[in-house]
Amino acid sequence: MRTYQSLSGSRNFxxxxxxxxxxxxxxxTFKQTINIKCESGKLYTIATAELxxxxxxLRVTDFFNNRPRVSEKTPVFSRNGQLVIGSIATIEAQSASEWQYPKVEFPRKQEYSRITERLKQxxxxxxxxxxxxxYLLNQTQATAYEKMIHRMLQKESAQLLIYLKEKQLFQARQxxxxxxxxxxxxxxxxxxFLVGLALIFTTVNYPYHSLKQWLYNSRDELKKRTNIISFSTLDWAIKGVSRERIGSFLNELFSGEDEELxxxxxxxVLAIGSTSGGDMLTGMLAGIKLTLDLL
Structure with a gap:
């Protein structure tokens, strides 16, 4: 059984x-990740170091280059500071650097005009x-089905934003x-899209605590209506946590001045998944615009 080294991991993991x-x-299992469901029902991920x-x-070196055959239901457990995957592999965790999502602060009122200009850019x-x-569909190259889904996404999310703007939170929850x-x-x-929206509502010093609470109160209902992998990402966003590159993007948007950066x-962010990055970005921008409209 081969031992692999982990490069970094979330502090709690x-x-x-x-x-x-x-x-x-x-x-x-996927090309660059393996998802593990622990006894509590939460999902954890072993990922290639390139992510x-x-x-x-937990980001692991070499594991996905020399990928051992790992099948669903294979038991995974911790032992002596290592993560053990059945009789297939062990992953050393003691030398990994700790990571946690950076603090992201919503801009102060005097900075709103600058943020508006950055949004336009x-x-x-x-x-x-x-x-x-x-949400970022290329209409000239899209199939009829893709266009139909795009119209539905635009329509339903636009109605959600209208309810939120009018502070009709019961209707927004529906x-x-x-x-x-x-x-x-x-x-x-x-x-x-909802992940992006949540990551704005949960920023530090966000001016509308009721929107954060509205999302948190909707958590159990959302869990019933999507799959565990998608909900896991959304649940973390409702807690104000996401991938490293998203936190980095938001901090640059809110606090930076370098356009090229x-x-x-x-x-x-756009490079995440097939369409996930663009959809999350759409949600983040919609959340910021909604907030500026409310103030």
Whole structure:
């Protein structure tokens, strides 16, 4: 059984491996990740070192280059500071660097005009990019089905934003059920849009605590309406946590001044998944605009 070295991991995952009796089983496998469902029902991820840090994730060197055959239901457990995958592999966690999502603060009122200009710049860049699908669909290359899904996404999310702007939170909660799960794929575009929206509502010093609480109160209902992988990402966003590159992008948007760096970080977000990055970005921009409209 070969031992692999971990490069970095989320602080809580590393602590649990090293200090607790951690048990689970392989839930799903992909080219660059393996998802593990632990006894509590939460998802944890082993990821290739080429990916960025993320919640409940351990980045491992060489594992995916010399990929051992790992099947669903394979038991996974912690032992002596290592993560053991059946009789297939062990992953050393003690030398990994700890990662946690950075603090992201919503801008102060005197900075709103600058943020508005930065939003306009982002939209300008997006209009000139080769879009992939979901919310950022290239209409000239899309199939009839993709166009139909795109119209539904636009319609249902626009109605959600109207309810939120009018502070009709009961109607907005009902409308969430028309957005969650909407769109094809492992993480539907509607889910990813909500991830982006949540990451704005949960920033430090966000001016409308009621919107954060509204999302938190909707958590159990959302869980019923999508798959465990997609909900895991959304649940972390409701807690104000996401992937490293998203936190980096938001901090540059809110606090930075370098246009080229902002564009670089935006492109890094767009590179997430097939359409997930673009859908999350759409949600983040919608959340910021909504907030500025409310003030």
């Amino acid at each position: 590393l602590y649990e491996i090293q200090n607790q009796s951690w048990k689970g089983e392989v839930h799903s 960025d840090n993320a919640p409940n994730t 982002l939209e300008q860049w997006l209009n000139h990019l080769e879009s992939k699908g979901g 409308q969430l059920n028309r957005v969650i799960g909407l769109g094809p794929g492992l993480t539907p575009s509607g889910d990813d 902002l564009k670089e970080k935006m492109l890094a």
